[in-house]
Amino acid sequence: MNGNLSHARLKEMAKHRGLKVLKSRRRTPGVGDYGMYGLTDMSGRALIGIGDDGLTASAADIAAFMKSSSEQNWKKSAAETRGKAASPPKRPHHTPSPDKSRNETPPRRKPALAIVSSNKPDVVASKKLSRKPAREARLAVRSARASDAKGLAQLFNQLPGAAPKPAEIARRLALVSGTGGGAVVAVQAREIVGCGGWAVVPTLHRGLIGRITLLLIAQNKRRRGTGRLLLDAIADELRGSDCQQMEVLSDIAIDNSHSFFRSLGFEQTSYRFLRPL
Structure with missing residues (x-):
């Protein structure tokens, strides 16, 4: 690709990503950072190719960086989409230890769901536990x-x-x-x-x-x-x-x-x- 076409294409790729391409202002081949590029976000934060003495990245370096960033954003977006459907983490259950100073036996815990039996009319059924939403x-x-x-x-x-x-x-x-x-x-x-x-x-x-x-x-x-x-x-x-x-x-x-x-x-x-x- 010639320089003009490469620069125009890089600018278009960066525009779709909310980024900005910088191109060396050197006009003489072999002088300074002639033909080199840099990339920043819209706030001016350097991403690649910004050195103390000028620009340091080639057009291919800039294109590869943006393509890699696009693939990472795609994977991140897919992971976030899947994460929204994940069920919330279970809260750890803590059972308090009995007070040994009183030498008492801790009370027995009631079952989460009592069984109703015709042979034991005094047993009362508790409310059914709510089911967790399907992932x-x-x-x-x-x-x-x-x-x-x-x-x-x-x-x-x-x-x-x-x-x-x-x-x-x-x-x-x-x-x-x-x-x-x-x-x-x-x-x-x-x-x-x-x-x-x-x-x-x-x-x-x-x-x-x-x-x-x-x-x-x-x-x-x-x-x-x-x-x-x-x-x-x-x-x-x-x-x-x-x-x-x-x-x-x-x-x-x-x-x-x-x-x-x-x-x-x-x-x-x-x-x-x-x-x-």
Whole structure:
């Protein structure tokens, strides 16, 4: 990659992560920190490549650092999502020791649940112990498969209009994959609870663009970090396809999705016009 392209791409990658790329101002090769880079957060705190005598990291160093940070944030977000479903730790039970000075036998503890017997009418049943809430199954994000078509058809019932049949969904998955795009699914307890799709669009003026064409979460699984996990997985796939930018299509009527994408660093840059063929 030439210097200008590398710098532009690094700036775009850093922008999506809330970071800032610094580039050496040296104009003469071999002088000082010519051609070197540094990376800070938005508050100016140095992350990599900031030395006492100038910048010290290469473009490859900066890209590798941001990719590694993205993967760590994805894993951390997944761990936090699973941690919310974990049951609270049990409080340690303490049994007071008897007072030996009084030489008394400690009272016998009552059973948590008394047994009601017809032979002993004087025994009284205590209240049933409340059951602990079941631990929520782990959430996993992976590439979509043809065998997911039936589960995707059920998820697509949330969209306006008639959902495509499983056979048609399987055909479209193969078509999308064959043209450079793809899809990922979020699975919990063997149920598909979310899906994200993308396409790689070659353009004359901006090169390869990764376009997110679908981000759908089951209604009872929203606001749990699932959408963020799907977007992180898609972003990693698009970086591997040498895309310079990532864009998303969002329905005008779904206002809450607009705020969601803005919170992740997306900016509204254009209008979308659609006409049936």
